Amino acid sequence: MKKHFMLLSLTFSTLLLAQPARAKEPPLGVCTEPPAFVDHFPVDVENIWWNPGCGIEGACRSGLFMTYVLELFDLKLYYVEEVDNATHTINMVVDSWSYTISHPLPGVDQTIELPSDELELFTDYAVEVLDYQYRPIWTGSIRTDILK
Numbered sequence: 001m002k003k004h005f006m007l008l009s010l011t012f013s014t015l016l017l018a019q020p021a022r023a024k025e026p027p028l029g030v031c032t033e034p035p036a037f038v039d040h041f042p043v044d045v046e047n048i049w050w051n052p053g054c055g056i057e058g059a060c061r062s063g064l065f066m067t068y069v070l071e072l073f074d075l076k077l078y079y080v081e082e083v084d085n086a087t088h089t090i091n092m093v094v095d096s097w098s099y100t101i102s103h104p105l106p107g108v109d110q111t112i113e114l115p116s117d118e119l120e121l122f123t124d125y126a127v128e129v130l131d132y133q134y135r136p137i138w139t140g141s142i143r144t145d146i147l148k
Helices: 002-018
Strands: 039-041 043-051 063-070 076-084 089-098 109-114 124-130 136-143
Touching: 043 089, 043 124, 043 136, 063 089, 076 109
Parallel strands: 089 124
Antiparallel strands: 039 089, 043 063, 063 109, 076 089, 124 136
Protein backbone atom coordinates (compact mmCIF):
# COMPACT_ATOMS: atom_id res chain seq x y z
CA MET A 1 0.00 0.00 0.00
CA LYS A 2 2.82 2.40 0.88
CA LYS A 3 4.52 1.74 -2.51
CA HIS A 4 1.34 2.57 -4.40
CA PHE A 5 0.84 5.77 -2.42
CA MET A 6 4.45 6.82 -3.06
CA LEU A 7 4.12 6.09 -6.79
CA LEU A 8 0.85 7.99 -6.98
CA SER A 9 2.38 10.94 -5.11
CA LEU A 10 5.41 11.04 -7.44
CA THR A 11 3.16 10.85 -10.52
CA PHE A 12 0.94 13.67 -9.23
CA SER A 13 4.01 15.84 -8.43
CA THR A 14 5.41 15.25 -11.92
CA LEU A 15 2.11 16.27 -13.50
CA LEU A 16 1.98 19.45 -11.44
CA LEU A 17 5.54 20.41 -12.34
CA ALA A 18 4.83 19.81 -16.03
CA GLN A 19 2.02 22.40 -16.00
CA PRO A 20 2.88 25.79 -17.53
CA ALA A 21 3.02 28.74 -15.13
CA ARG A 22 -0.34 30.43 -14.82
CA ALA A 23 -0.63 34.15 -15.34
CA LYS A 24 -2.52 36.24 -12.84
CA GLU A 25 -6.23 36.02 -13.56
CA PRO A 26 -7.70 39.18 -15.09
CA PRO A 27 -10.41 41.00 -13.11
CA LEU A 28 -13.96 39.70 -13.41
CA GLY A 29 -15.43 40.71 -16.78
CA VAL A 30 -12.00 41.47 -18.25
CA CYS A 31 -10.64 38.98 -20.73
CA THR A 32 -7.68 38.18 -22.88
CA GLU A 33 -7.35 39.35 -26.48
CA PRO A 34 -10.55 38.81 -28.47
CA PRO A 35 -10.68 35.99 -31.02
CA ALA A 36 -10.48 36.90 -34.70
CA PHE A 37 -14.16 36.49 -35.65
CA VAL A 38 -16.31 38.33 -33.10
CA ASP A 39 -18.77 41.22 -33.02
CA HIS A 40 -17.41 44.42 -31.45
CA PHE A 41 -19.48 46.77 -29.29
CA PRO A 42 -18.73 50.27 -27.97
CA VAL A 43 -17.32 50.81 -24.49
CA ASP A 44 -18.51 53.95 -22.69
CA VAL A 45 -15.58 55.01 -20.51
CA GLU A 46 -17.04 57.38 -17.92
CA ASN A 47 -13.94 58.16 -15.87
CA ILE A 48 -10.37 57.18 -15.08
CA TRP A 49 -9.06 58.40 -11.75
CA TRP A 50 -6.34 57.97 -9.16
CA ASN A 51 -7.53 56.90 -5.72
CA PRO A 52 -4.94 57.86 -3.07
CA GLY A 53 -6.41 55.39 -0.57
CA CYS A 54 -7.55 56.06 2.98
CA GLY A 55 -4.27 55.77 4.89
CA ILE A 56 -5.22 52.50 6.61
CA GLU A 57 -3.37 49.54 5.13
CA GLY A 58 -5.75 46.92 3.76
CA ALA A 59 -8.88 48.96 4.50
CA CYS A 60 -9.24 50.49 1.03
CA ARG A 61 -7.53 50.25 -2.31
CA SER A 62 -5.28 52.90 -3.77
CA GLY A 63 -4.33 53.06 -7.42
CA LEU A 64 -5.70 53.71 -10.89
CA PHE A 65 -9.38 52.95 -11.54
CA MET A 66 -11.71 53.04 -14.54
CA THR A 67 -15.51 53.30 -14.55
CA TYR A 68 -17.14 52.15 -17.77
CA VAL A 69 -20.38 50.81 -19.21
CA LEU A 70 -20.57 47.96 -21.68
CA GLU A 71 -23.48 48.32 -24.09
CA LEU A 72 -24.89 44.94 -23.05
CA PHE A 73 -24.60 43.03 -19.76
CA ASP A 74 -22.80 39.86 -20.84
CA LEU A 75 -20.14 41.38 -23.10
CA LYS A 76 -16.44 40.89 -22.40
CA LEU A 77 -14.04 43.79 -21.83
CA TYR A 78 -10.54 43.73 -23.30
CA TYR A 79 -8.03 46.49 -22.65
CA VAL A 80 -4.36 47.26 -23.15
CA GLU A 81 -2.68 49.95 -21.06
CA GLU A 82 0.62 51.63 -21.88
CA VAL A 83 2.41 53.98 -19.48
CA ASP A 84 5.13 56.34 -20.74
CA ASN A 85 6.92 57.97 -17.82
CA ALA A 86 9.14 60.04 -20.12
CA THR A 87 6.15 61.93 -21.54
CA HIS A 88 3.85 61.35 -18.51
CA THR A 89 1.10 59.76 -20.61
CA ILE A 90 -1.18 56.78 -20.17
CA ASN A 91 -2.66 55.36 -23.38
CA MET A 92 -5.34 52.67 -23.38
CA VAL A 93 -7.19 50.73 -26.03
CA VAL A 94 -10.52 49.23 -24.93
CA ASP A 95 -12.82 46.81 -26.71
CA SER A 96 -15.92 44.82 -25.85
CA TRP A 97 -16.87 41.83 -27.89
CA SER A 98 -19.09 38.80 -28.15
CA TYR A 99 -19.55 35.77 -30.37
CA THR A 100 -23.19 36.77 -30.95
CA ILE A 101 -24.94 40.02 -31.78
CA SER A 102 -28.06 39.50 -29.64
CA HIS A 103 -27.99 39.81 -25.84
CA PRO A 104 -30.82 39.78 -23.29
CA LEU A 105 -29.83 42.48 -20.78
CA PRO A 106 -28.66 46.11 -20.93
CA GLY A 107 -25.26 47.15 -19.59
CA VAL A 108 -24.49 48.46 -16.10
CA ASP A 109 -21.76 50.71 -14.64
CA GLN A 110 -18.66 48.77 -13.69
CA THR A 111 -15.41 49.84 -12.03
CA ILE A 112 -12.11 48.01 -12.29
CA GLU A 113 -8.67 48.65 -10.89
CA LEU A 114 -6.09 49.15 -13.62
CA PRO A 115 -2.42 48.17 -13.28
CA SER A 116 -0.52 51.08 -11.76
CA ASP A 117 2.88 49.55 -10.94
CA GLU A 118 4.64 51.66 -13.57
CA LEU A 119 3.16 55.00 -12.43
CA GLU A 120 5.39 57.42 -10.54
CA LEU A 121 4.02 59.12 -7.42
CA PHE A 122 3.43 62.88 -7.33
CA THR A 123 3.19 63.04 -11.12
CA ASP A 124 0.59 64.48 -13.52
CA TYR A 125 -0.37 62.12 -16.37
CA ALA A 126 -2.38 62.83 -19.51
CA VAL A 127 -4.75 59.92 -20.19
CA GLU A 128 -6.19 58.95 -23.57
CA VAL A 129 -8.52 56.02 -24.19
CA LEU A 130 -9.06 54.69 -27.71
CA ASP A 131 -11.59 52.19 -29.04
CA TYR A 132 -10.54 49.03 -30.89
CA GLN A 133 -10.28 51.03 -34.14
CA TYR A 134 -7.94 53.51 -32.37
CA ARG A 135 -10.47 56.36 -32.28
CA PRO A 136 -10.36 58.56 -29.14
CA ILE A 137 -13.29 57.96 -26.79
CA TRP A 138 -12.06 59.56 -23.54
CA THR A 139 -9.33 62.00 -22.55
CA GLY A 140 -8.42 63.43 -19.18
CA SER A 141 -5.66 63.70 -16.64
CA ILE A 142 -4.75 62.31 -13.22
CA ARG A 143 -2.27 63.16 -10.49
CA THR A 144 -0.72 60.29 -8.51
CA ASP A 145 -0.61 61.83 -5.03
CA ILE A 146 -0.81 59.86 -1.81
CA LEU A 147 -3.25 60.59 0.98
CA LYS A 148 -2.30 63.74 2.88
